[in-house]
Amino acid sequence: MHRGGFTLATKISDDTLESGKVKIYVDQTGETLTVDEDDIEKANPAQFDRVEDLTHLRQLNESSILHTLRQRFAFNLIHTYAGNSTLIVINPMAPLAIYSEKVVSLFKGCKSEDMPPHIYSIAQSAYHGMLSSRRDQSLLFLGRSGSGKTTNFRHAVQYLVTAAGSLSKVVTVEKLAALWTVLENFGNCRTVLNSNATRFTQIFSLDLDQSGVVASASIQILLLEKNRIVKKLDNESTFHIIQRLLCGVEGRLRKELLLDNISGNENNHFYIPLQKHEDRQRAQTEFIKVCSSMNILGITETEQKSIFTVLAAIYHLGSAGAVKTPSNNKYQFANPQAAQRACTLLGTTVEELSRILFGSGSGGMVTPNAPRAPFRTPSPIDKGLDREAVGMEAIEGIIIGLYSELFSCVVHLLNRSLAASTHTVTSILLVDTPGFQNPATCGRQAGASFDDLCHNYLQERLQLLFHHTNLVAPRDRYIQENIDIDFDTNENESHVNPTPLVNLMDRAAQNTVVRTSYTDLHEADRRGLLWLLDEEAIYPGSNDESFIERLFTHYSDRDHQLLLRKAPGSNQFMLHHLQGTNPVLYTAKGWLKCSRENPVARAAINVLLESCKEELSKLFVNVRGIGGSNFSGSMLGIDGTQSLKRASSMRRTFGSNVAMKRKSICLQTKFTIDGLIETLRRTKLRFVHCMLPCHDASCNDVGSNLLGVKNDGQGINDLINVPLLRSQIRGAQIQDSVRLNKQGFPNYMPLGEFRRKFRLLSGDNKLSVPILDERKAVEDMLQTLDLELTSYRVGLSLVSFFLRYVFS
Numbered sequence: 073m074h075r076g077g078f079t080l081a082t083k084i085s086d087d088t089l090e091s092g093k094v095k096i097y098v099d100q101t102g103e104t105l106t107v108d109e110d111d112i113e114k115a116n117p118a119q120f121d122r123v124e125d126l127t128h129l130r131q132l133n134e135s136s137i138l139h140t141l142r143q144r145f146a147f148n149l150i151h152t153y154a155g156n157s158t159l160i161v162i163n164p165m166a167p168l169a170i171y172s173e174k175v176v177s178l179f180k181g182c183k184s185e186d187m188p189p190h191i192y193s194i195a196q197s198a199y200h201g202m203l204s205s206r207r208d209q210s211l212l213f214l215g216r217s218g219s220g221k222t223t224n225f226r227h228a229v230q231y232l233v234t235a236a237g238s239l240s241k242v243v244t245v246e247k248l249a250a251l252w253t254v255l256e257n258f259g260n261c262r263t264v265l266n267s268n269a270t271r272f273t274q275i276f277s278l279d280l281d282q283s284g285v286v287a288s289a290s291i292q293i294l295l296l297e298k299n300r301i302v303k304k305l306d307n308e309s310t311f312h313i314i315q316r317l318l319c320g321v322e323g324r325l326r327k328e329l330l331l332d333n334i335s336g337n338e339n340n341h342f343y344i345p346l347q348k349h350e351d352r353q354r355a356q357t358e359f360i361k362v363c364s365s366m367n368i369l370g371i372t373e374t375e376q377k378s379i380f381t382v383l384a385a386i387y388h389l390g391s392a393g394a395v396k397t398p399s400n401n402k403y404q405f406a407n408p409q410a411a412q413r414a415c416t417l418l419g420t421t422v423e424e425l426s427r428i429l430f431g432s433g434s435g436g437m438v439t440p441n442a443p444r445a446p447f448r449t450p451s452p453i454d455k456g457l458d459r460e461a462v463g464m465e466a467i468e469g470i471i472i473g474l475y476s477e478l479f480s481c482v483v484h485l486l487n488r489s490l491a492a493s494t495h496t497v498t499s500i501l502l503v504d505t506p507g508f509q510n511p512a513t514c515g516r517q518a519g520a521s522f523d524d525l526c527h528n529y530l531q532e533r534l535q536l537l538f539h540h541t542n543l544v545a546p547r548d549r550y551i552q553e554n555i556d557i558d559f560d561t562n563e564n565e566s567h568v569n570p571t572p573l574v575n576l577m578d579r580a581a582q583n584t585v586v587r588t589s590y591t592d593l594h595e596a597d598r599r600g601l602l603w604l605l606d607e608e609a610i611y612p613g614s615n616d617e618s619f620i621e622r623l624f625t626h627y628s629d630r631d632h633q634l635l636l637r638k639a640p641g642s643n644q645f646m647l648h649h650l651q652g653t654n655p656v657l658y659t660a661k662g663w664l665k666c667s668r669e670n671p672v673a674r675a676a677i678n679v680l681l682e683s684c685k686e687e688l689s690k691l692f693v694n695v696r697g698i699g700g701s702n703f704s705g706s707m708l709g710i711d712g713t714q715s716l717k718r719a720s721s722m723r724r725t726f727g728s729n730v731a732m733k734r735k736s737i738c739l740q741t742k743f744t745i746d747g748l749i750e751t752l753r754r755t756k757l758r759f760v761h762c763m764l765p766c767h768d769a770s771c772n773d774v775g776s777n778l779l780g781v782k783n784d785g786q787g788i789n790d791l792i793n794v795p796l797l798r799s800q801i802r803g804a805q806i807q808d809s810v811r812l813n814k815q816g817f818p819n820y821m822p823l824g825e826f827r828r829k830f831r832l833l834s835g836d837n838k839l840s841v842p843i844l845d846e847r848k849a850v851e852d853m854l855q856t857l858d859l860e861l862t863s864y865r866v867g868l869s870l871v872s873f874f875l876r877y878v879f880s
């Protein structure tokens with residue numbers, strides 16, 4: 073093993089070498105070298121080169137895992153099993169002919185052990201598991217941004233709908249395609265890591281009836297990166313739909329949206345219409361696709377028009393801007409014509425909107441009907457702010473609020489098209505998230521943002537869920553069942569796991585808010601980064617620098633130096649994510665502000681509900697439901713919950729949530745993720761680890777150029793960046809999980825169930841006879857069956873019978 077990857081060599085015995093060293097002959101170059109013993113791993117014979125499941129490797133080590141994945145990838149075999157419930161998929165960076173109805177039919181009805189690794193096979197295993205256990209199942213997609221989570225997620229949903237069939241055509245492949253088009257336009261954007269990056273978490277629930285047919289479906293959206301609608305970053309865009317509407321809407325509707333006279337000359341703070349001809353053309357085509365997809369999903373023309381009206385209003389608000397009048401020190405719209413256009417579209421008046429945004433006199437605001445609250449909770453963080461920014465901040469707030477409400481509304485309409493009143497028995501949940509963000513890997517040196525931090529925290533929590541499910545729970549089960557297993561453990565395994573970093577980020581405060589100095593900081597006072605940021609944002613006199621200072625006060629001891637490091641730039645720090653495999657440089661600029669909800673955002677829903685345009689207000693009244701809760705769905709991120717029937721933990725987690733009241737984005741993120749994890753834990757989980765073969769796989773067109781190189785198995789070194797793949801394998805804890813699977817007994821079932829299912833094989837047909845010692849009965853059965861002793865263990869209690877290989 074070496075920095076660049078690994079090389080095949082042959083060990084030469086040499087007794088003269090000092091201990092810890094070995095002599096090797098490098099097969100490729102013919103060199104003889106003396107190297108450290110620790111840098112040597114045993115290779116497998118060539119017949120293992122492309123094994124379908126890593127647990128089948130005779131020599132299980134990092135190099136052999138990398139070698140297998142690389143060999144498979146060279147032959148377009150992008151999927152590999154990593155044990156029982158885990159699949160690795162490497163982004164092929166180009167379309168492959170492995171997804172079609174014909175391929176679906178090959179997997180349909182199969183059992184896990186009969187299928188080659190494929191995204192369809194893991195979906196089929198979930199389906200088969202659901203049928204045989206009647207337990208909810210889930211598929212979780214993890215990986216870096218651009219690694220292929222959304223692509224695989226969609227293939228899995230499509231497979232399940234095609235293979236299981238759908239009652240009364242409520243969920244069809246055509247509808248799914250339309251659904252992805254709409255969701256992607258409203259929730260995706262271009263980033264440095266992925267030209268079509270997802271900026272929200274989605275739980276897609278397929279609900280099945282008694283006979284295993286899809287009866288309905290629902291989408292639940294969490295943690296939309298709302299700030300994206302007002303973010304300006306080099307080489308990144310806002311949500312696709314804005315530009316696509318600006319370029320694509322035509323004729324009468326364009327006039328009605330007051331977009332007929334817009335030009336690149338108008339100074340818009342957030343949205344500059346596309347200039348290049350080919351970009352405009354593409355946007356136009358995409359816009360037509362959005363409209364036809366909405367038609368397929370039964371979104372009426374009136375509803376579509378209302379949606380586009382809010383989007384156009386958002387654009388005009390971006391042009392409206394804010395300035396302070398020199399005469400009375402109050403804010404007003406910088407471009408009153410643009411503000412007028414926005415207000416006309418929203419069905420309100422400029423006076424009313426100015427009052428909401430800029431308040432009267434002292435800058436009061438919030439809802440048109442409610443008693444006026446101060447514009448911002450007076451806090452010292454406002455002190456240092458330029459007043460101009462406060463004016464623009466109000467514009468940003470209303471845009472964020474409007475877009476959040478609009479997104480919820482769109483999701484509500486999508487759910488309407490997937491709903492049915494049929495009784496359902498079980499669900500398969502598929503979860504797609506924004507991937508891990510490390511912008512420096514694609515050349516952005518400015519450091520990661522607060523939103524990146526939230527996405528990365530989510531990935532850490534999901535990895536921790538993997539750790540618990542695949543590494544901690546099986547061991548606990550063996551201990552409970554008194555099953556002795558001689559594990560050949562990796563000595564680092566117990567220390568290297570996601571827990572320390574997750575604790576560093578979200579360890580809850582033990583005491584009330586007390587600012588602790590280094591000298592009187594006790595272990596019990598230590599709290600996570602998200603909590604520190606939350607506290608700092610409301611503490612008088614604090615700023616981004618004081619937050620960083622406090623972070624290091626809490627975490628500069630030796631125990632944490634491998635996780636958190638100072639960085640040379642101002643307000644910068646490094647977090648060593650995913651067991652140190654992915655160090656990310658963060659720049660905490662404006663984080664105190666980002667970590668609080670923009671106070672104006674919540675006013676947006678009232679503007680919409682009280683619009684004098686009946687069709688607009690009606691649409692949003694319908695979305696909220698009669699007597700909706702105090703907080704709108706978009707703020708909570710729980711839209712679609714009505715239809716996510718079995719995910720009740722989400723509601724509970726939010727119900728008692730102080731984070732909403734504290735308007736803290738940090739705590740809302742933490743509690744939302746708690747709810748997500750709790751929901752997933754109640755299901756039988758399967759993991760799909762998506763991996764990038766090279767850093768820029770999804771940010772340009774490298775894929776199409778390189779596909780040709782790959783087919784003959786040559787040129788593979790150019791395609792797979794081995795150190796990158798290695799860090800993903802380590803970060804995903806693949807080796808540890810595969811080892812436990814290989815050496816343990818991952819398949820188990822209750823003794824009674826086992827006896828019922830297989831008693832006939834051992835000639836026992838007296839089920840009605842009560843059995844006093846179920847364990848003994850199963851042991852006798854197994855003896856009669858003459859199964860190899862090494863392939864099973866019988867557990868202590870009535871709970872489990874363990875089997876190394878699937879037995880069905």
Ligand SMILES: Nc1ncnc2c1ncn2[C@@H]1O[C@H](COP(=O)(O)OP(=O)(O)OP(=O)(O)O)[C@@H](O)[C@H]1O
Pocket residue numbers: 163164165166167168215216217218219220221222223224265266268269270271505506507508762769770
């Ligand atoms: N199985 C696949 N076959 C062909 N192309 C793929 C596949 N998986 C991914 N890609 C390519 O990689 C790009 C990025 O994939 P995708 O958007 O699914 O990544 P992601 O992990 O969901 O990213 P993010 O976390 O940023 O949303 C896709 O647009 C597609 O071009």
